[in-house]
Amino acid sequence: MSPHTPPLSRRLDGLQSSAIRDLLKLTARPDIISLAGGLPDEQLMPRDAIARAAEAALTDPARLQYTESAGWGPLREVLAARESARLGRPVPLSEIFVTHGSQQALSLLGEVLLDPGALVVVEDPAYVGALQVFRAAGARIEAIALDAEGMRVDALAELLARGERPALVHTVSNFHNPRGVTMSAARRAELAALAERYGFWIVEDDPYGELWFDRPAPEAVASYSPNVIRLSSASKILAPTLRVGWMVAPDVVCRGVELLKQGADLCGSALTQQIAADLLADEGWLGAHLDKVRGIYGERATALVGAVRERLGERVVSTDAAGGMFVWVDFTDGTDTVELLPRAVEHGVAYVPGSAFAVSRSLRGSMRLCFTTSDADTLTEAVDRLVAATA
Amino acid sequence: MSPHTPPLSRRLDGLQSSAIRDLLKLTARPDIISLAGGLPDEQLMPRDAIARAAEAALTDPARLQYTESAGWGPLREVLAARESARLGRPVPLSEIFVTHGSQQALSLLGEVLLDPGALVVVEDPAYVGALQVFRAAGARIEAIALDAEGMRVDALAELLARGERPALVHTVSNFHNPRGVTMSAARRAELAALAERYGFWIVEDDPYGELWFDRPAPEAVASYSPNVIRLSSASKILAPTLRVGWMVAPDVVCRGVELLKQGADLCGSALTQQIAADLLADEGWLGAHLDKVRGIYGERATALVGAVRERLGERVVSTDAAGGMFVWVDFTDGTDTVELLPRAVEHGVAYVPGSAFAVSRSLRGSMRLCFTTSDADTLTEAVDRLVAATA
Numbered sequence: 001m002s003p004h005t006p007p008l009s010r011r012l013d014g015l016q017s018s019a020i021r022d023l024l025k026l027t028a029r030p031d032i033i034s035l036a037g038g039l040p041d042e043q044l045m046p047r048d049a050i051a052r053a054a055e056a057a058l059t060d061p062a063r064l065q066y067t068e069s070a071g072w073g074p075l076r077e078v079l080a081a082r083e084s085a086r087l088g089r090p091v092p093l094s095e096i097f098v099t100h101g102s103q104q105a106l107s108l109l110g111e112v113l114l115d116p117g118a119l120v121v122v123e124d125p126a127y128v129g130a131l132q133v134f135r136a137a138g139a140r141i142e143a144i145a146l147d148a149e150g151m152r153v154d155a156l157a158e159l160l161a162r163g164e165r166p167a168l169v170h171t172v173s174n175f176h177n178p179r180g181v182t183m184s185a186a187r188r189a190e191l192a193a194l195a196e197r198y199g200f201w202i203v204e205d206d207p208y209g210e211l212w213f214d215r216p217a218p219e220a221v222a223s224y225s226p227n228v229i230r231l232s233s234a235s236k237i238l239a240p241t242l243r244v245g246w247m248v249a250p251d252v253v254c255r256g257v258e259l260l261k262q263g264a265d266l267c268g269s270a271l272t273q274q275i276a277a278d279l280l281a282d283e284g285w286l287g288a289h290l291d292k293v294r295g296i297y298g299e300r301a302t303a304l305v306g307a308v309r310e311r312l313g314e315r316v317v318s319t320d321a322a323g324g325m326f327v328w329v330d331f332t333d334g335t336d337t338v339e340l341l342p343r344a345v346e347h348g349v350a351y352v353p354g355s356a357f358a359v360s361r362s363l364r365g366s367m368r369l370c371f372t373t374s375d376a377d378t379l380t381e382a383v384d385r386l387v388a389a390t391a
Numbered sequence: 392m393s394p395h396t397p398p399l400s401r402r403l404d405g406l407q408s409s410a411i412r413d414l415l416k417l418t419a420r421p422d423i424i425s426l427a428g429g430l431p432d433e434q435l436m437p438r439d440a441i442a443r444a445a446e447a448a449l450t451d452p453a454r455l456q457y458t459e460s461a462g463w464g465p466l467r468e469v470l471a472a473r474e475s476a477r478l479g480r481p482v483p484l485s486e487i488f489v490t491h492g493s494q495q496a497l498s499l500l501g502e503v504l505l506d507p508g509a510l511v512v513v514e515d516p517a518y519v520g521a522l523q524v525f526r527a528a529g530a531r532i533e534a535i536a537l538d539a540e541g542m543r544v545d546a547l548a549e550l551l552a553r554g555e556r557p558a559l560v561h562t563v564s565n566f567h568n569p570r571g572v573t574m575s576a577a578r579r580a581e582l583a584a585l586a587e588r589y590g591f592w593i594v595e596d597d598p599y600g601e602l603w604f605d606r607p608a609p610e611a612v613a614s615y616s617p618n619v620i621r622l623s624s625a626s627k628i629l630a631p632t633l634r635v636g637w638m639v640a641p642d643v644v645c646r647g648v649e650l651l652k653q654g655a656d657l658c659g660s661a662l663t664q665q666i667a668a669d670l671l672a673d674e675g676w677l678g679a680h681l682d683k684v685r686g687i688y689g690e691r692a693t694a695l696v697g698a699v700r701e702r703l704g705e706r707v708v709s710t711d712a713a714g715g716m717f718v719w720v721d722f723t724d725g726t727d728t729v730e731l732l733p734r735a736v737e738h739g740v741a742y743v744p745g746s747a748f749a750v751s752r753s754l755r756g757s758m759r760l761c762f763t764t765s766d767a768d769t770l771t772e773a774v775d776r777l778v779a780a781t782a
Binding site for chain 2 (some may be wrong): 005006007008009010011012039040042043045047050051054055058061062063064065066067099100101103104107111112113114115118129132133136167195199200201226227235239240241242243250252253256259260262263264265266267268269270271272
């Protein structure tokens, strides 16, 4: 910065680039098997169907124009129908709002729901994109641990009993990123009851719910209470390039988000929103597509978890990977995954240390492994390299 | 809102929907000729070229994936080449940042450049999307009038001499929305000199610069000083559906924007960014396309200004419409355009009253007319209806 450059805002002080993104840049070398990514497999994305939908959309000049801030009407209708089926109640159009990926929903909700200093409860480890939003909103963060049944709602109840009053509780309810677990039905009901008793919002962040392997995810947290704002996305089931996420939220929240969306970027793309609408509306095609993705991701997850358990044995505890994109591994032998990482990269394998997602604990004995973009043999080879690095 | 609904943030207090957007909803009736819009003509958008580029982009699975927060690399290269030619200096890639339309650039810059309470100078009348951003950032707003040569830089100099120290001065340098005027070369040089002397940022917001009719717009304000952040967009020259805007800014600003973009929406669409890159890189095709749009918009502007001057005569002063999308009309006979609007709608014509863009003055004697989406005969008919409404 030259001596005469005007200053930047204090908001940037201490704000750092995402550790994961910086790491991804380092592990793009072709000789490294990266389990560090968090990307869906682009080879499984429905390129032909998207190309056909794009061609159809571009026969209409109106798809080239600006569209409504809340999203292109027919896409919102498709989403309302799908979410009505999922939530077991008729979801009106006014409660559906389309965003530029569900990250934008988080960002706009941070502004609509949080005053500076508001308390936000997140899970520990947390989705870092949500943490970034809540910190930018000036929120005070409290973290609740996860176990095999998801968020420790009993710990949340204790926090509330101590007199803490969150404005918002954030949960990745299904196939947690990075923790791999799914919140049990009993905990969903308890969490919803706490929200109504204490008057807080739940943000149910659910990009992975459709990516189940053996059985569907439990009923949405949003089916238990009107205090739940539910987020989902086409990025993991169709393609991130569409930049289509959506929220299901009370009308008053959607109208607040609409005002802020106008200032944030006016509106989304009518072209990519029509592509998403066409593909999501075609239930037969979508079902077959999802079955294929579930089958392949399921095989990869099984291969990865199998190799981890076979080769690392009692040195680790691994999640089962019942869906989603990630396996979470806790070392029980004192291995420090931050210290291990450079050795692992030397051995040709990369992962994200648990500490990158940690909120109030160190999680230096844990790692997140992504199984979406490697086949079973490659995943097994990756675990062999990891074992060699820990030797 | 049910009695048990948790509260929203105080940010929403007093925040209102854009007056223009609400008005547009009222004037969508087919019997009304609306000069109230602010949309480019979708019939002139290059639908076939976009369809060909989409088909080509979708042969590559990588275009379905997430892309870089700063924008897809090859698009940034095309933009760097174009902006280097425009600014007369080599613009490095690190100084090019792609946003979701230039509205997102404004929004992210509001966060990167402004602390709460910072002084922002805008033009009066102002682009309302910029005002919304600066108000949301908690800025204190001062407004400087425009005349036929654009911003009254002498008035800005007086404000600075009084001791005011803006963090940022916003200008729509070419074919101003809503005021229709272009800043003269002399004022550009003076404004840039003030920015360096007093150490403030200039945001040169230039979505219309390529839409000149008889002669190109003057050299960019950004060619006079490194304190200028230059914004432009593909929305008005290609199609809004691409959601491609960009900024040219010092590296330190781009890196700040990058951090905030990750939290705002992670990244743009690799699909629409490749479409934009292909079309902007094809100089022969783009030149012919822009010549066509300039010719047609120019004819429409001439028809509208001619009809206004012929039929309203000395009752008004109208801008010349040398480019862009808007004509600004000041009534000299005491007509109140807010009071006139319902009568105008009864007579089948709509416009936006000047007061919708006013910052510190009322501008109730002014109106903005958009000429992009009606042919010459329709524009003449619209003015006839306007005359009838004022009778």
